[in-house]
Amino acid sequence: MLSFGFMQNALFVSLFISVLCPCIGVFLVLRRYSMIGDTLAHSSLAGITIGLLFNQNPVLGAFIFTSLCGALIEFLRRYFKKYTDLILTIVLALSVGTAITIISSGKLHTSADSFMFGSILTVTETDMVMVAVLSVISVLTLIFLYHQMVYIAYDEEAARVAGVKTELINYVFFVLVASAISVSIRIVGVLVLSSMIALPVATALQLEKGFKTTLIFSIIFSMIDIVSGLFISYYLNVAPGGFTALVSVFVLVAVMAGKKIRFREKRSSEA
């Protein structure tokens, strides 16, 4: 299977995704922002159609438009303080509206369908370079801002007292979210992308460990989900995005079941 060039490309991209998505996802989940991931995944579809419309790399188009939508969410978060749920509806309307208008105009020379469900056949060498560059920059930025990001997620007021420029870092964070989403859409697809950001983190949270350990396990679960999803979907001849989402739900349920069995065993041994 790995003798095929397209599978090598898909595996290359999958490994980057499986590191980047949980690194971003852990902060999204812990800040109760999981649905922002879903909204921005739809923004990425609009970015893809804009990229395709202007004959540019769609991943780049997705990154730029999703970053702008992320910044818009952060701006609106301060404007609609009492109606924060409205923000996602506004950004979703802007994104889906843009995507549908462009797709229905008939001016696209390429189909955007593969980005909806994810495809291993369509990963180009330009995509691979884009994915590698965005992933490396994003992970380095995360390492550099690690303690600030942890504190903004845990206790934003304490971070401000310590002198952290929380507004600026929040904007940087949304650019990182945009980066994770745009590198993932080729393989995972828009429709299940948010699950790839949130589910490995949800699985790691079941282990009830500290932050760093939770992050490491999120990456491990993400690798298991994405790589096994990619390989199995190849043999089943189905879209990798959908199958990866199913694997991630299965792994989550398995870990939850294991935790419950261990808890019962512990209780019975104590009794």
Add this chain to the structure above:
Amino acid sequence: MIKAENLTFSYTGSGPFILDGLELFINDGEYVSVVGDNGCGKSTLIKLILRFLKPTRGSITTDAKKIGYVPQKSEASNSGFPITVWEMLNSYRRLLKIKDKSVVEESLKQLGLSEKAKSLMGNLSGGQAQKALIARALMGNPDLLILDEPSAGVDIDSQRDIYTFLKKLNIEKGVTIVSVEHNLDAAISNSTTIFHLHGGTGHFCTPKKYSEEYLGKDDSHA
């Protein structure tokens, strides 16, 4: 240390005002308990001192070089967050740009939490979590410590430990303390001054006078 002139604030920017023409002056080395009914603006006042909020009118300034802040436990506990006590303190050390890692161990030791370093914050008792937040606030040796209801959700023994510690910190190290209090007994027993907020403004009085005038107790209590 802290000065407020004609301090006026509302969350909407117009009336009715939570704080209305409030005057405040807190000297270095004082231990001030801010008391008053629910919704009178106690927490708002400390958020204005910390610059989380901007005054609608008037001003509030502080010349404190370093400020430590202990938020209300319900706001900071974030009990599902996967962070150990050591991680919580160590990340804060990094934010304060303190290079010496031993500061974390010292803070834990100071509050008697050394054995809890590897525990998750969410698994601590109310008293232990509050002590951990105080340990965090004391990193970097602040000259002003602001606390929002330090005894809320804390058992009696831990309350005693916390107030003994705060009083000692104020007397021995001269740290100025401003504490929003619902626990009036603790406010009267420990603070040097009480600031009573009422009707958008407030006034200072001694713990003894507050006890006599507002609680109808004699001074033997204080």
